[in-house]
Amino acid sequence: MTVRTRFAPSPTGVLHLGSVRTALFCWLYARRHEGDFILRIEDTDRERSTPENVAAILDGLEWLGLDADEGPFYQTERFDRYREVLNEWLETGKAYYCYCTKEELAELRERQMQAGERVRYDGRWRDRTEPREGVDPVIRFKNPLDGEVVVEDLVRGRVVFENAQLDDLIIARSDGTPTYNFTVIVDDYDMQITHVIRGDDHLNNTPRQMNMLAALGAEPPVYAHLPMILGPDGAKLSKRHGAVDIREYREEGYLPEAMLNYLVRLGWSHGDQEIFSLDEMIRLFDLADVNQSASAFNPEKLVWINQQHILAMSPEAIAPQLMPFLVQVGLDPSDGPDPVHIAEGFHERAETLLHMAASARYCYEDFETIEPKSAKKHLRPVILEPLKTVRARLAALEHWGESAISEAVRDVAEDYDLSLGKLGQPIRVAVTGGPVSPSIDVTLRLVGRERTLARLDRAIELVKERAGAA
């Protein structure tokens, strides 16, 4: 049997962390078993579904590399097929028209509530066939009246539902449009889905869906209901916690592999391993290792995982991804060092590609002023002569390379009997405007000879002014 999973988002919203986690588990399971991953857009809620949301979903999945083998299929293009099944079920008595009015249903509800009973449709049109003037009927599925529905869920284990607790579900509204649970099962059946992997907010729909699949003459798929994702405060993950459009993480410079790595650990584990390459995820992922309890979204851990993935990448691989971020922070990558060298120099500290681009600003652009605190601490009169000497030594270098730069700095430090740090930090502050940068040789090479010398000149002037003022 070929494994066939599907991701079936409703475009009533964008793609966020929770939906991506579902998509990822479906995709991984299909890839792991060399099966197919199907993308289905459940857009029957025409009022709340928008083309922008569809675009956001497709774009987000593409960025993450969660490629579909089939689809996207759109439910709104399948109305004829749903109508066909509805007609067949009406003819064979598997479904029926219900002519209840709103008032009657309200009255039923009221009565059940007062009697302390569970609110449910009482099946009063189940065995009636005569139409009723002036009422547009809904269509209801004839749910079995007794017996049990057993869900052997791969995550939740065995979950048993009593048919007596389920009422006859509306499968088409009075305007004839099919409803959610019904379209899902027609599609899961037609698309030959073998594994339904989705959020556990759908677990209560499962017995109804299994009954309807049985009415189609289909074997139910295997189900796996994934535990909820909570916010760091323990409440259901919401916008406030970062349940935003997944593409915002792209904008902030997270790597797609890091997002997937972070999300795969929300509910799944493989020993205590935290960092996974995509290949490892595919090789190791199993639904049997998904745990039942909800997991919490932790933004700091996401940053850490992103950092680990940046660290594991070669500068050549980072550079093309870094380019758009350099532009985004307003830099001109053609007027400064090759981004490969930036990646090489900065990848150890960078939390995100945006962070890397922003930290590299001084390599491409002059800064207005030196950070006052650093200036005060490191650009003191005692450093005037060593700075001037370093400036002269650097100006005389034949080749602007790391070893020549570090040799020059080391020599001057020795001449003045200074530790490397005592000289290095003033140089750093002079050339970058602040106290943090890669090693001095790397920093100066990236900044380039011309800018380095000009900035040293400026710092020397500053030190002179301060010496004069003292």
Ligand code: GLU
């Ligand atoms: N369209 C549903 C949703 O976005 C998913 C349905 C399913 O996976 O069965 O929640």
